[in-house]
Amino acid sequence: xxxxxxxxxxxxxxxxxxxxAFAPKFDADGLVTCVASDAASGxxxxxxxxxxxxxxxxxxxxxxxxFSRSRRALWRKGETSGHVQRVVEMRVDCDQDAIWxxxxxxxxxxxxxxxxxCFYRGVPLSAGDGPxxxxxxxxxxxxxxxxxxxxxxxxxx
Amino acid sequence: xxxxxxxxxxxxxxxxxxxxAFAPKFDADGLVTCVASDAASGxxxxxxxxxxxxxxxxxxxxxxxxFSRSRRALWRKGETSGHVQRVVEMRVDCDQDAIWxxxxxxxxxxxxxxxxxCFYRGVPLSAGDGPxxxxxxxxxxxxxxxxxxxxxxxxxx
Numbered sequence: 551x552x553x554x555x556x557x558x559x560x561x562x563x564x565x566x567x568x569x570x571a572f573a574p575k576f577d578a579d580g581l582v583t584c585v586a587s588d589a590a591s592g593x594x595x596x597x598x599x600x601x602x603x604x605x606x607x608x609x610x611x612x613x614x615x616x617f618s619r620s621r622r623a624l625w626r627k628g629e630t631s632g633h634v635q636r637v638v639e640m641r642v643d644c645d646q647d648a649i650w651x652x653x654x655x656x657x658x659x660x661x662x663x664x665x666x667x668c669f670y671r672g673v674p675l676s677a678g679d680g681p682x683x684x685x686x687x688x689x690x691x692x693x694x695x696x697x698x699x700x701x702x703x704x705x706x707x
Numbered sequence: 708x709x710x711x712x713x714x715x716x717x718x719x720x721x722x723x724x725x726x727x728a729f730a731p732k733f734d735a736d737g738l739v740t741c742v743a744s745d746a747a748s749g750x751x752x753x754x755x756x757x758x759x760x761x762x763x764x765x766x767x768x769x770x771x772x773x774f775s776r777s778r779r780a781l782w783r784k785g786e787t788s789g790h791v792q793r794v795v796e797m798r799v800d801c802d803q804d805a806i807w808x809x810x811x812x813x814x815x816x817x818x819x820x821x822x823x824x825c826f827y828r829g830v831p832l833s834a835g836d837g838p839x840x841x842x843x844x845x846x847x848x849x850x851x852x853x854x855x856x857x858x859x860x861x862x863x864x
Contacts, residue, residue, distance in 0.1 A: 555836050567820055572830060572839035583754055585742050592749020594798075597740055597805035609839065612832045641751075641826035641844060644818055648754035650826045661801055663724055669798035669807045673729060675769045679712050682729035682766065687798060 556606045560646075567644050575647040576602060581617060582649055586660065588667075589638040589652040595660035596668040600649060612637050614651060631698045633657040657693065664691035664698075713763045717803075724801050732804040733759060738774060739806055743817065745824075746795040746809040752817035753825040757806060769794050771808060788855050790814040814850065821848035821855075 558571035566573055574582050581599040588595055600608065604615040604624055614627040614635035628634030635653035642649055661668040670689040673682060715728035723730055731739050738756040745752055757765065761772040761781055771784040771792035785791030792810035799806055818825040827846040830839060 556839055558838060570828070570841040570843075572841055583740055585751055585754060587744075587749070587751060592744070594742055594744060594751070594807045597742060597800060597807075609830065609832055637832060640830040640832060642828055642830055642841065643754060643825040644820050644822075644827070648825075649830070650751045650754075663801050665801075668800040668805075670801070671727070671799055673766065673797040673799055673806070675766055675794060675797060681715060682713055684727040684729055684799065686727075 556609065557602065563645075566646055572642065573646055574602075574605065574642065574649070575645060577647070579619070581619070582647055584614075584616065584649040584651060586614060586635060586651050586653050589654055593667055594669055595635075595653070595655060595666070605649065608637060608651070609640070614653060628656060631657065631662075631693075633659055635660070659692035662695060662699070664693045664695045665689060666692055713766065714759065720802075723803055729799065730803055731759075731762065731799065731806070732802060734804070736776070738776070739804055741771075741773065741806040741808060743771060743792060743808050743810050746811055750824055751826055752792075752810070752812060752823070762806065765794060765808070766797070771810060785813060788814065788819075788850075790816055792817070816849035819852060819856070821850045821852045822846060823849055 558573040560566060560573045560575060576582055580601045584598050584600050586595045587593060598616040599619060601617040604617045607615040614637060616625045616627060618625040634656045637651050637653055639652040659666050666688060670687055671684040672687045674685060715730040717723060717730045717732060733739055737758045741755050741757050743752045744750060755773040756776060758774040761774045764772040771794060773782045773784060775782040791813045794808050794810055796809040797806060816823050823845060827844055828841040829844045831842060
């Protein structure tokens with residue numbers, strides 16, 4: 551498997567934070583968190599997870615692969631919808647347990663609900679108690695999920 | 708506790724994805740993932756976690772609170788460094804297990820290592836096998852972590 555030679559072992563905090571060896575910290579489930587943002591607009595499109603194989607395939611192919619926690623399966627983004635993500639840039643954070651990819655989003659929509667971004671609702675800030683009512687933000691659907699996924703839709707993340 | 712009245716119970720997928728009730732999905736550890744980006748530049752600054760109390764405090768105060776997994780403690784961002792994050796906008800994703808906040812970052816640096824963003828290293832994409840060597844990206848230190856944190860530094864996330 552490619553990932554066995556792709557990643558370095560975790561060593562000291564100093565090496566992980568200030569070194570140039572790529573030593574991602576996979577959690578107890580073998581996953582790192584990945585944030586995908588639109589390379590042009592900077593908008594955050596989605597948050598998902600990668601296991602070692604998904605991360606290695608993303609690096610090797612330049613297209614985003616994730617691991618679906620709900621389906622317990624490797625997931626090539628856009629496999630069903632065609633809405634693949636070409637990775638323009640990948641970065642890793644200080645302690646190497648999170649990945650940030652800047653992507654060119656095919657089809658203009660990252661979310662399985664048909665929206666450009668999964669973050670199509672705002673949470674109003676308030677000093678008061680009581681239930682929070684969300685607000686729509688850029689929530690227009692770019693595609694019809696029923697037409698794209700049929701009855702087999704649903705968020706794979 | 709404020710969070711008891713702030714959040715709605717989880718109901719159907721339809722309600723969670725297409726409704727306006729705020730029903731965050733906390734994981735087995737009681738956490739949601741939170742991405743903080745710079746409200747002006749769009750740059751992703753950090754990925755951290757919030758428990759229900761941190762999320763409720765962030766909503767109520769308009770400043771970012773997180774939950775430190777390593778310290779097992781509520782963590783007001785900037786409490787030690789002064790580098791607080793004023794929340795300009797908060798959003799939630801389709802299945803409500805991830806939060807995105809756009810912030811005004813005090814001190815111009817979000818990372819405990821002194822950098823503006825925690826994502827100060829790039830991961831080069833490659834079709835070849837073999838170890839990956841990271842590349843510095845905007846890695847200049849905005850502050851000296853030793854001076855700010857003394858010996859007590861380290862990533863609280």
